[in-house]
Amino acid sequence: MEKPEHHIFLCASFRSGGDSQGVCHKKGAGNLLPYIENEILDRGLNAQITSTGCMKACDHGPVMVIHSQGVWYGNVDSEDAVDEILDALEDDAVAENFLIS
Amino acid sequence: MEKPEHHIFLCASFRSGGDSQGVCHKKGAGNLLPYIENEILDRGLNAQITSTGCMKACDHGPVMVIHSQGVWYGNVDSEDAVDEILDALEDDAVAENFLIS
Numbered sequence: 001m002e003k004p005e006h007h008i009f010l011c012a013s014f015r016s017g018g019d020s021q022g023v024c025h026k027k028g029a030g031n032l033l034p035y036i037e038n039e040i041l042d043r044g045l046n047a048q049i050t051s052t053g054c055m056k057a058c059d060h061g062p063v064m065v066i067h068s069q070g071v072w073y074g075n076v077d078s079e080d081a082v083d084e085i086l087d088a089l090e091d092d093a094v095a096e097n098f099l100i101s
Numbered sequence: 102m103e104k105p106e107h108h109i110f111l112c113a114s115f116r117s118g119g120d121s122q123g124v125c126h127k128k129g130a131g132n133l134l135p136y137i138e139n140e141i142l143d144r145g146l147n148a149q150i151t152s153t154g155c156m157k158a159c160d161h162g163p164v165m166v167i168h169s170q171g172v173w174y175g176n177v178d179s180e181d182a183v184d185e186i187l188d189a190l191e192d193d194a195v196a197e198n199f200l201i202s
Contacts (some may be wrong), residue, residue: 051111
């Protein structure tokens with residue numbers, strides 16, 4: 001099976017029962033999923049986007065984690081934010097504005 | 102914010118609406134979450150477990166991905182499987198029996 005070079009995780013605040021109830025969801029993270037999928041295709045990135053349950057960084061929500069960079073981003077609440085983060089990823093860099101320190 | 106050294110992702114087959122419906126969920130992946138959380142504590146691992154939506158490897162479900170190892174595991178359907186995988190993680194190795202090749 002082909003594994004993605006970059007694995008992008010976006011918190012959608014799923015509870016164990018499946019409900020989306022937390023901070024990241026309330027701030028609209030789920031709405032960004034289709035946009036990110038399209039951007040991965042448009043940019044030709046070898047990347048996969050996966051939605052997640054709570055990543056326990058709710059103060060910084062919406063939260064995105066990118067492996068293998070091992071980078072944690074917060075306040076990823078707009079298409080502009082996604083663009084900035086993916087621009088950095090393409091340059092093998094990090095988007096300083098959204099880093100959770 | 103403290104970031105975990107190991108980030109363990111377990112597919113719980115969340116759909117975008119939140120329902121858990123896919124292969125990994127049907128094979129009981131969700132039931133392993135509390136066990137994994139306890140094992141992380143018992144073993145003193147610097148690790149975080151996060152449940153996810155579909156990781157598009159349904160043929161191999163239940164699917165677990167561990168970063169920063171970047172390892173994809175399949176058929177993670179029992180506590181014994183979890184033990185074998187975490188034993189390997191502690192040894193900085195991979196659990197060959199469950200590797201998705």
